[in-house]
Amino acid sequence: MTSPFSYTFPAIRGVQAGREYYVSMCPLRLLAKLFVFDNEELMPELRAQRSINRSRIPEIARYIVSNSGSYTFSAITASIDGKVSFDAVGEDDTNHYRMGTLQVDMDAKFIVNDGQHRRAAIQMAIEERPELGDETIAVVFFHDRGLERCQQMFADLNRHAIKPSPSLNILYNHRNAAASLTKHLGLTSPVFRNLIESERSSLSKRSRKLFTLSALHFAILEMLNEEELEDFSAAAKKCSEFWEAVGDQIPEWIYVREGRMTAGEVRQDFIHSHAIVLQALGRVGKSLYQTSSGSLDLRLALKKIRDIDWSRANAATWEGRAMIGGRMAKNSQNITLTCNEIKRSIGLALTPEEQAIESAFTAARQ
Incomplete structure (x- = not known):
């Protein structure tokens, strides 16, 4: 039995x-009504894809609402579990029956194979901004061939998905104040100019970049708060002054700029x-500005x-702080312990939180 009623989508067949398969456009307000997520109460083996991570949804919804004039979404992929038919428009050689209307039985079930977080976030955003409901998103429809095929589709769709590196995300991000300031410093500061790797977040041994x-x-996020970042000119001036003062005290950075050492060697x-x-130094900079009274002589401070002996061979200082087992470490505790050592070296007092971490570290070493 099929329903005498059907959904009709203008579509392109491929x-x-x-x-x-079929590509169509769907008004955002209809997404929640048409496309359901596979039952999360079922065992993973009986679902067509992973469970929704609900903590991601508000962040995506805020992105839509905050950038309602410039947000961008890729297509949603869905399977149709039910009867479908495609009526081509025309029979000439230019469209090869590819354009037409997709008829979907109203009793059919739509299952999102890729884009379930976008669907849920769009629904949340429309609750705050109902006018977004008339905008559209591309949808790619496949005719459902059962659970096994849906699971394989999910695996195939995600098999080659590679998340862009953090550096590339920052490079292409024009909304974020810290990202804009970072790019500005990378281009204008004599400390960082021509020494910044903008695409990758790790450096090969042969890379000519130092940071x-x-x-x-x-x-920069360690050094400046959100309020400071809102004033781009003042933030840029502050960062330039601080990092140039830091750079003057690290000879190896100067040697790389002058060609006397390679970045790989350093x-x-x-x-x-x-x-x-760098994060620890940024945190030190924040502390310097907060504790100074009046004008601050950065080069003297x-x-x-x-x-400071920054050598990797100086395991007595850096093992357990910046390194674990001789390899660089980067969790919040290591950043704090590295910051503590820099503060101790230049005569800055530790905060109560920093002192607690330092005391625990010292006790563990004994």
Whole structure:
């Protein structure tokens, strides 16, 4: 038995792996009504895909609402469990029966194979901004061939999905104030100019770059709060002054700029160009500005950084702080412990939280 009623979608028909599929446009307000998520109460073996991570949905919804004039979404992929038919428009050689209308039995079930978080976030965004409901999103329809095929579709759709590197995300992000400031420093600061890797978040031994864009970005986030980032000119001036003062106290950074050492040699033998140290230095900068009264002589305050032994061979200092088992580490505790060592070297007091972590670290070493 089929329903005498049907959904009608204007669509383009295509062929993949010898079977038809259809591309159409769907108003956002209809997504929640048409497309359901596979029952999360079922065992994973009986579902067509993974469970929804509900913590992701509000973030995506905020992205839509905050950027209602410029948000971008890729197509949703769905399977149709029910009767379908395609009525082509015309029979000439230009469209080859590819354009027409897709008729879907109203008793059919639509299952989202890819895009379930987008669907849920769009529904949440429309509750706040109902006018978004008239906008559209592309939908790719496949005719359902059972649970096994749906599960295989999910695996295939995600098999070659590669998340862009953090550095590339920062490079292409024009909405975020910290990202804009990071790119500005990378282009204008004599400390970082021509030494920033903008696409990758890790550096090969032969790379001529000394820092990654993502490492500098996280260092800036450690140094400046959201209110400071809103004033781009003041934030840029503050960051430029601080990092130039830091750069003056680290000879190896200067040697790389002058061609007296290669970036690879510095990264191999020293820890000060790695992300954890940049973040720790950013946190030190924040502390310096917060604790200074009146004008701050950065070069005088940071002068003792030159006396720090940044060598990887200095395991007595850095093992357990910036390194674990001789390899660079980067969790929040390691950042704090590295920051603590820099603060101690230049005579800055630790906060109560930093002191608690330092005391636990010292006790564990004994």
